Amino acid sequence: MSDSSPSPGPGGIVLEVRDLAKEFVARKGRERVRAVDGMSFSLRRGEILGLVGESGCGKTTIGKLIMRLIEPSSGSIEVEGFRSGPRGGSGDLAYRRRVQMVFQDPYASMNPHFRIREVLEEPLLIHRLGKTRRERMAMAARVMEEVKMTPVADYLDRYPHMLSGGQRQRIAMARTLILRPSVIVADEPVSMIDLSTRAEILRLMKTIQEEMELSFIYITHDISTARYFADRIAVMYLGRIMEIGSQDEVIDRPVHPYTRALIEAVCEPVAGRARIARGPLAKGEIPSASDIPRGCRFHTRCMFAEEECSVLPEPELEDLGGGHLHACRRWREVAERA
């Protein structure tokens, strides 16, 4: 597996993922689902990496693995030198404090019986931060100001149901930030929020990210928000990276046929498209991760596939320079035909 990290720049590497794989066993061992199937990437301080792909591509599993909500089948994850090890082992808590998550559903990710002050205090208690309640409340107040939930006193005693979706997602951010993590995994943090408030949340996350030099893994099916939010984009398909690079490179100069299809499929709010058919971009739908096609795993849907794509071994990531990597053997022919 080739290195998918960009050439070393100013920010040091905070997260290093190596040959990561996760296999789920389903139907009493009769089915093996390879949700993540050999992924390597790294994340630098202050950087946002967008993981983009369709449902079933393994992007949520990657997030859970980095969060250590599930154990990898093989491979390693390292955050600031702390390697994710066995649960409860030495270094486990230290690892966990450094990696925090913003969940998709701001309605389901908060205990409805907790007031906001308890929502924010709980992580501090678990990680034994803040000796007295007073100290913990001071930390809560500071983080509330950071996510612009002010005046703080108005919100601390409210219950989650008393807040709007946008406000809840701010609280979710605050709960994440209170541990002062280095890496935040945000899994579709705005997909359930109305468009008019979506931008508000993305903007808030970006401001905080820049101010605190946080690193983000931004998991989304929506490549348009990734363009706005992420610095680099990794396009995933069936548990593997198909293409990775700076967002400008990947979106303006896509190489892999799958990336091309994803980009072509996006609707843009401009007039005059209603009577134009786009024609097929890719065949059918994503196959099951329990039955990954041989050769290039995308060949069954690819509009450019030839026999070699199914016969030859799976292509590895190839570097085009400048940290732009792709896994298509026929990329030159594709560029000519597309």
Added chain:
Amino acid sequence: MGDTLRAGREPILSVRGLKLHYFTSKGAVRAVDGISFDLYPGETLGLVGESGCGKSTAGSALLGMASTPGRIVEGSILVDGIEVVGMPERSLRRDLRWSEISMVFQGAMNSLTPVYTIGELMAETYREHAPKRARDAVARGGKAQGAPMSKYLRLVGLPDATLGRYPHELSGGMKQRVVIAMALFLEPKVVVMDEPTTALDVIVQAQILDLIKGLKRELGLSCVFITHDLATEAEIADRIMVMYAGRIAELGSSEDIFGNDPGKGSQGSRIGSLHPYTQKLLASTPRLHRRVSELAFIPGSPPDLIDPPVGCRFAPRCSFAKAKCLREEPPIAELGPGHLAACWKAMEDPEYERL
């Protein structure tokens, strides 16, 4: 485009002053609060707005449906001349739904009864809703049933064998095709589609949008297309109606809403949307092919529809709002040919500087 479609034609669907309220213990929620619009044959009207704006409620109201505790309290809905409001439930089922106007419900693809095959599900729809003459033909021993089903399955790109398959054997995109075939196969005059692409992956979304475009061409489909996403409307709708808090904020052709590129505007360039709400929604839509440093957002949240604000319902969130906007509700007015908006600012000065 809308203008040429409309020239000399009668609307196939005509809605006037429609109000549908939900009667809760806290009071009446005015989910749809006086909307009027027409749909012309062969046209796709996009109905767009954020959650809670009344777009889905309005959509199902077109079939005479109001989920409890909702009730149509006022207005008129004419489907090809038939008045829907006040029609008894039995006639709605037998003489209107599916035979005259049908609907692809939001999430319908995941609500297909798992124990029936697609063929059985379609046959049930047929028995329940087919026009009387067709039902009689079946009763006389005719085999009318199978024919339209396979025809419409093929039209949506599915093989005949799909009739014998169970829902769980089909992928998301295939199920959505089945649901669309079920909305079409009794040949209704109008089809309402509520977020038919929302739950699908982006490539499958594009496939379904292409399918619907094809059906528009082949069948001359007249369609009300409901979604929260303006970009999807740009892809499918001839005209677009933007709803906010139970009312129509703006209604116009795709060019009226999104504007024309001034460089290549053969019909003269148009500056686009007239209503500040539509403009803000557009400005908060992330664009793939344009790198924007800042996305706009709208502060605050939509009003309580039990006790909506006097004056313009958007005024509390609008950066243009003046005293008049908070005091008096603007009427919806035609400010350009076929381009309607309910905004004092736009009414006084349609050329006002946009956000």
